Structures are given as C-alpha cells and as structure tokens.
Amino acid sequence: MSLDKAQEIAPETLAQVRGSFPILAQKIGDHPLIYLDNAATTQKPLAVIDAVTRYYREDNANIHRGVHALSQRATSAYEDARASVARFIGAADSGEIIFTRGTTEAINLVAWSFVRPRLKKGDVILLTEMEHHANIVPWQQVAEASGARVVPAPVTGAGEVDLDAFRGLLQREPVALAAFVYVSNSLGTVNPVEAMLAAAREAGVPTLVDAAQAVSQRPLDAASLGCDFLAFSGHKLFGPTGVGVLYGKRAHLESMPPYQGGGDMIANVSFAGTTFKGPPERFEAGTPHIAGVVGLGAAVEWFKGLPREQLWAHEDALVRRATEGLSGIDGVRIIGTAREKVSVISFLLDAAHPHDIGTFLDAEGIAIRAGHHCCQPLMARYGVPGTARASFSIYNTMEEADRLVTAVRRVARFFS
Ligand SMILES: Cc1ncc(COP(=O)(O)O)c(C=O)c1O
DSSP, X not given: OOOTTOOOOOHHHHHHHHHTOGGGGOEETTEEOEEOBTTTOOOOOHHHHHHHHHIIIIIOOOSSSOOSHHHHHHHHHHHHHHHHHHHHTTOSSGGGEEEESSHHHHHHHXXXXXXXXXXXXXXXXXXXXXXXXXXXXXXXXXXXXXTOEEEEEOXXXXXXXXXXXXXXXXXXXXXXXXXXXXXXXXXXXXXXXXXXXXXXXXXXXXXXXXXXXXXXTSOOOHHHHTOSEEEEEGGGTTSOTTOEEEEEOHHHHHHSOOSSOOTTSEEEEETTEEEEOOTTGGGOOSSOOHHXXXXXXXXXXXHHTSOHHHHHXXXXXXXXXXXXXXHTSTTEEEEOOOSSBOSEEEEEETTBOHHHHHHHHHTTTEEOEEEOTTOHHHHHHHTOSOEEEEEOOTTOOHHHHHHHHHHHHHHHHHHO
C-alpha cells in the first residue's frame, strides 16, 4: 500500500493527536519522555482511558447472563465493541470476531482447535524466519504432538521474505497451514502478504496472518486480503493490554471444537455430556476481559476517526529521518533495510551492547527496546544476540527523531 498520496499533516492536527496521550507529557528525570517502544506496546489516548473508567464507574456487571440494567448495558458495550472490530477489519459479521487475551492466545486457539485435529504425521506448518515467538512456539507444540514439522521460509539479508522460496515450499511440501507476520516487530518489514496469501490459496493451503504490528500501521481488510485467520492485540492499537482478536472465516470457526471449556460457551450441560454454542461464544469460555474489550472498541473508533493516511506518512517521515541520522554515525549498523518498512529501526553499535545503548538512552528519557524482541531465530539468522530497537508511532515528533540520533551519537562517542 503506497502512502505517497497522503497530504502533509497540519502541525495542529499532530499536536492534537499527541495531546490525547496524557502519559507523554511527563519527564524522566530532567528529560521529557521520548517514547520509542511502540512495537512493544502503544500508549493509550484519553478516549480509551475514559471509556474504561466510565465502564467501571457506570456499567460494570457480568455479561450475557443478567436481566438487570447493568448487565444489559455491559453486554451491549461488549457486543458493540465486537461489531466495531468487525467493521474495522472488514469481517463479514461480528460472529467472525473472537475476543482473546491477545495475538498469542489467538494463534494458540487456531493451533489447537483448527490445525491440531487436522494435522498428520509429516505435514508441514509453513512460517517465515522473521516470526515472533508467538507465531513459532504454538506451531512447534502442535507439530510435536502429531509428528508434523515446522518449516520457515528464508529471509534475505535486507530483511525481506524470499517470496520464491516461500512459493517453492508451498508447492513442494505437504503444508497444512501457512502462518506469517504482516509487519515484522523486530525489523519493521512490511511483508507482501497479498502475494503470499495468493500463493497459499493457489496451493489450497489455509492461512493465518499475524497482524499484531500491522493493525496500527496499515489499513487492514480481512475480506479483501482473503486470509483464513488473522490475529492482533488491543494493546498495539492504542487499546488495553490483556485483550486481542482472532478473526476467522465463519465456515472454519463452525468446524472447530472449543479451545477451552467453561461458562458462557455452552448450549447445555449435563453429566451425560455438554453441547456448545456456535462461534464466537464457543471460543470465549468464562468471564472475559469486559473492560478491556470496551477499551478496545473505544480505541478502534478513536483510530478510525483520525486522518490515518496522513499520520502514517508522518510516521514514515520520522523513520526516514532517524534512519538517515543513525546511518551517519560511525559504527552503527542497521538490521533490516527492506524496501517496504514501517515504524521500526533495529540497530547495532560496534562499541556498545544493545542493553548499554538502552540504559544510556533511558538516562536521557528515551525509551527504546534492547534484546531479541521475541525473535531469536531471526537474530540467529543475522548472527546477533539482539539489537537496539527504536519504534515510532503516530504521536512521535521530528524533534524526538532528532534527539534519538543525537543521543545515539553520544553513546557511540562515550563507548569508543
Ligand atoms: C508481530 C508480533 N506477533 C505477536 C506478538 C505477541 O503479541 P501479544 O504478546 O500481545 O500476544 C507480538 C508482540 O510483540 C508481535 O509484535
């Protein structure tokens, strides 16, 4: 998706967006906070904070069960959020949206409920080398349980999926499911998901898209993508932690057994046996994170109301500016130079360990992440234990991008 046509954003609009995030107006020691750890989690706007607070102040009750007013209001708020999410990601209807604890639980649900019952000895689950552990470990677990294999498609030196190799694996191997990340959390690479999904469709292979990062970085339309499953977390979309979404095509969801058992997901229980509701309730056992779902609904509505194309163009400009600045510092090596990348700059400094960079920058009020970013196989691919990672969001400023570069220059001087 090209963002070239986006007009430049007005400074007042940017200031207004940034002003919606009370947490950003603080100091760390003597320095204004510069939050560049957005790939780990995004900050929350007032619209979300207020929706969660209002829910607890005015509507709090358990859902789907009570006939009283509060329970009915809580149920409506919960189901309205499901409808918001369905519209936001182009699902056919709310029944295709399952609330989970996050991307991790959404992927586990597909692994155990969709893939595991179908998986045969020798089958392959096709991933890429740039997956987050959340999109590796559940597949290893179901593969081990059924004698199947997990095979990653290779990633190039620039940090792009080798599309020919991916297509070749789909043709050569008995692939039961292809699961891949849309936007890499450790490199920022935007994968050619349309082409990857088309190749999987051609091979008759079902697909899961890990949209944990993409959900705040790109327009997301599950129907036009044509994926079978898609997962994301609320907390990377300016919403609360502990809540996420699994989108699944209705026909698949209807064919899947429950992932967990408990209250609210049953049609009838007796000691002779239990019958289950249809999707989505079948997959939401027990009392869910109602306030989290309400907050996620508020985040979606807030985000939809923004000039997103312009904000993404602004964020891309920040990444370009910081990348240029960092590249000019002696001893800096950037890992991940894909043609299409967003938000993330992963880098190394000859003279300093990533954790030292992180600690040094923290002393200047700059929050970045150092480590393997839950992508150990990718770090192994580059022969590094980890990187320093600055990740931008729509509320960051040019001044912050420049202050990052200046601070890293100081780190380089200090350690050389
Ligand atoms: C690409 C990607 N996939 C999966 C996850 C896991 O998300 P969560 O921890 O919210 O379940 C993350 C989180 O960093 C991620 O960036």
